[in-house]
Amino acid sequence: MLKISKRERSMPVGVIGKLLKIAAEEPKVISLSAGEPDFITPSPILNKIPNLIKNRKKNRITKYTNVQGLLELREAITKKLKQDNKINTNPDEIYVGTGSEAAIFGAFLSTLDPKSEVILPVPGYMSYEPAIRLLNAKPNYIKLKEKDNFQINPDEIKKKITKKNKVIILNTPSNPTGTVISKKILEEIADIAVDNDSYIFSDEAYEKIIYDGNKHISIGSFNGMKKRVLTFQTFSKAYAMCGFRVGYVQGPKKIIKAITDSMTYVNIAGPTLSQHLAIEALKMRKWHVNRMIKKYDKRRKYIVKRLNEMGLRTQMPQGAFYAFSNIQDYSKDSSKFANKLLKKAKVAVVPGTEFGKAGEGYIRFSYATNKSSIKKAMNRIEKIL
Ligand SMILES: Cc1ncc(COP(=O)(O)O)c(C=O)c1O
Known part of the structure; x- marks a missing residue:
């Protein structure tokens, strides 16, 4: 029987690939899971x-x-x-x-x-x-x-x-x-x-x-x-x-x-x-990068405020474009919680366990997405919570 190597078979199976696939294939899903900018590469x-x-x-x-x-x-x-x-x-x-x-x-x-x-x-x-x-x-x-x-x-x-x-x-x-x-x-x-x-x-x-x-x-x-x-x-x-x-x-x-x-x-x-x-x-002139950072900054303040208001305790991140939220008032299982958000609110996020066992009890929201999608996603999540 032809087999995949033992080493490869012992690798953890991440849920992120599954989430990204669903987010890409399901038009109604708003993806706050991707770790990539929504901006197009600057024109220069x-x-x-x-x-x-x-x-x-x-x-x-x-x-x-x-x-x-x-x-x-x-x-x-x-x-x-x-x-x-x-x-x-x-x-x-x-x-x-x-x-x-x-x-x-x-x-x-x-x-x-x-x-x-x-x-x-x-x-x-x-x-x-x-x-x-x-x-x-x-x-x-x-x-x-x-x-x-x-x-x-x-x-x-x-x-x-x-x-x-x-x-x-x-x-x-x-x-x-x-x-x-x-x-x-x-x-x-x-x-x-x-x-x-x-x-x-x-x-x-x-x-x-x-x-x-x-x-x-x-x-x-x-x-x-x-x-x-x-x-x-x-x-x-x-x-x-x-x-x-x-x-x-x-x-x-x-x-x-x-x-x-x-x-x-x-x-x-x-x-x-x-x-x-x-x-x-x-x-390229620095202006092009700074323009994107200013937008991330506005989204950051918005998403963190909304998440805290709905009881998902979230600290104000100092950098990058992610909000890492404590879900423990709602669930002890971040994979189940992320699945629930996907099925019921049609919002894709990444369970904290993707970042190691220590991430249990948390989920990651990416705000590298336009503000109106973030707003819609927050409204949907608030409703199901
Ligand atoms: C912390 C960190 N390091 C490295 C990378 C890899 O990025 P790339 O291979 O696109 O340079 C990523 C991508 O998400 C990242 O988040």
């Missing part, structure tokens, strides 16, 4: 496509790029990291992947051995844990608590970290909680990483989507941290370029080389046209 980026096609001989958009990513793009990223994130780097320290997802997987591949441990804050972005498990390494959970605004507590890391630890994962601003990690906490975590000789993977996918004067700080900019911090960023969220699949990781040259070598066998290189468009995104 899209409008470059005809020109890129016209000049295809010169720019070679129909060919593979350098496996590590176009040099011109890596140079532009180097400047961006210096200006926006205070990270001094060079193009040899950057790998451009098909989305930051590919860069994250490549980084796990390049750092984890079987039985290596990874400090994993939960609830957290859903794709870290499967990647860690696929490599036969072990997540070491740090539970983030609502009473602490889902802020990570460095003392908890100190208590749990072992000699087998290889990586500490940080995600700021966080998906799904929207929490931004403060400078003081980042400094404490940097010290722990040094004492324990661990890498830090800093996933900064939402670095630009931040509100109320909160500041995004890259731990990779701290003194003495360059050799152990890998910084992941993406064009998907701030530039609404999910479909173009461009993201990157900056880190020590040795690891970037290892990531480049292993990812060659996964996707050879990232998409060439998209990499040219990413260069345009970095040249």
Whole structure:
């Protein structure tokens, strides 16, 4: 009998694929589940496509790029990291992947051995844990608590970290909680990483989507941290370029080389046209990104107010485009609750358990959807509750 590998069969079956399918196929369903901007990629980026096609001989958009990513793009990223994130780097320290997802997987591949441990804050972005498990390494959970605004507590890391630890994962601003990690906490975590000789993977996918004067700080900019911090960023969220699949990781040259070598066998290189468009995104005036952030901000305030009014306790997120709501006054089971919202209110949301067991009792609403749909969805939910 032909069988799927044991390792693959042991992977958790997420409900998110099912939810996305229903949301896409059922026209009456309002989806507040997707983690992608509803905005179209800004026109200064899209409008470059005809020109890129016209000049295809010169720019070679129909060919593979350098496996590590176009040099011109890596140079532009180097400047961006210096200006926006205070990270001094060079193009040899950057790998451009098909989305930051590919860069994250490549980084796990390049750092984890079987039985290596990874400090994993939960609830957290859903794709870290499967990647860690696929490599036969072990997540070491740090539970983030609502009473602490889902802020990570460095003392908890100190208590749990072992000699087998290889990586500490940080995600700021966080998906799904929207929490931004403060400078003081980042400094404490940097010290722990040094004492324990661990890498830090800093996933900064939402670095630009931040509100109320909160500041995004890259731990990779701290003194003495360059050799152990890998910084992941993406064009998907701030530039609404999910479909173009461009993201990157900056880190020590040795690891970037290892990531480049292993990812060659996964996707050879990232998409060439998209990499040219990413260069345009970095040249574009900031106004285009700020316009989207202002809209997210208005929706954020609206959705959080409505959710709290209907008894779904929700903190004001500091960044990203998600509201993470406590449903415990209504249900103890977030999957059942999400199903009920889908069936009875025709609203798709993501159960908190998709972000780890610690997400039980919560659901995630994405407000990367137009305000009138959000309003309609809130009215429907309020009615059934
Ligand atoms: C926290 C976080 N990191 C990484 C990614 C991957 O994004 P991409 O592969 O589009 O860069 C996502 C996507 O939702 C995310 O939420």
